[in-house]
Amino acid sequence: MNDTLEAKGVKLGYGGKVIIEQMQLAIDQPEIISIIGPNGSGKSTLLKALSRLLTPLAGCVLLNGRDIHQLPPREVAKTMAILPQSVQAPGDMTVCDLVAYGRMPYQRMFEQISTEDEACIAAALAATGMEKMLHRRLDSLSGGERQRAWLAMALAQQPRILLLDEPTTYLDIHHQLELMKLVRSLHQDRRLTVVMVLHDLNHAARFSQRLIAVKDGRIFADGSVPEIFTAENLKALYGVEATVMAIEQGGSSHLVCFPHDSCLPQGA
Structure with missing residues (x-):
């Protein structure tokens, strides 16, 4: 039986300012879902509500x-595990110590790490390619390595749903692709449901099965990549003319977009 995550009539905001007036959303399949949309549209706010980090003003998750x-x-x-956009830990903490925090939901107060915990930590390090760095301090890692260390901590929880808020932020293109391919392999190997907020539209189209487009605090479109990733939808979402086409790569095909030089007035 698949795990389900639903937003039912949720109203979301901060300090009296409403960001999302009412939203309905159902996630019930182990697939990779990317939430896309312009800045300020409510993407990260929605993810925070789904992850229990933000209590709805109305409705429920x-x-x-x-x-x-x-x-x-x-x-x-x-x-469920969440990897927020900005995460902090003491720089002198080792990778192994960080990943061990992922086992806290399974431990009682003052309980020592068990053999099962150690196995889960080792598996998370191996899945993210961090096993040779387990004794490295976090402040000695590159941006891509730190992101994989945090992802390993999330995997140590043994989640069936993984929520990622802009996981490729601050990473160069090499490490972006490494991370996105890792997310795809984790989904395939562990049947993880992955829900990501992404700004890179081509990453979203290439590595997702489903896109949720958000604009002005509401779901503008929700469906498969071919259904949602169209020039018309991108124009309506971002006010940018773009060409969308399929390219062949490594024996498979995926959609990419090429924005034009001109931008349209917002709302055009």
Whole structure:
């Protein structure tokens, strides 16, 4: 049975400012989903609500049919992991120590790391290619290596749903592609449901099965990549004329967009 994550009539905002008036969303398949849309459209706000980091002003978020805010945090953490856009840890912490924090939902107070915990930590390090760096300090890692270390911590939770907020931010193109290919392989190998906020539209089209386009605090479009990744939708979302075409690469085909020089007035 697949895990489900739903937003039912959620109203979201901060300090009295409403960002999302009402939103309906259902995630019920182990697929890679990218949330796209212009700045300020509510993408990260929606992800925070889905991950339990933001309480809705109205409506509710359901994890496997139960209000996520009524569930014990440990139970949520055993099902779902979140990698926020900005994460911090002491620079002198080692990779292994960071990844070990992913086992906290499974440990009792003052309990030592078990053999099972050690196996899960080792598996998370191996899955992210960080096993040779387990004793490295975080402040000695490159941006791409740090991002993989944080991802390993999330995987150590053994989640079935993984939420990522702009995971390629601050990474060069090499490390962006490495991370996106890693996310795809984790989805395939572990049948993970992955929900990402992405600004890079070509990454979203290439590595996702489903796109959720958000504009002005509402879902503008939701569906498969071929359905959503069209010149008409990109023009409506971003006010930019673009050419969308399929390219062949490595025996498979994926869509890419090429923006034109001119930008349209917002709302045109």
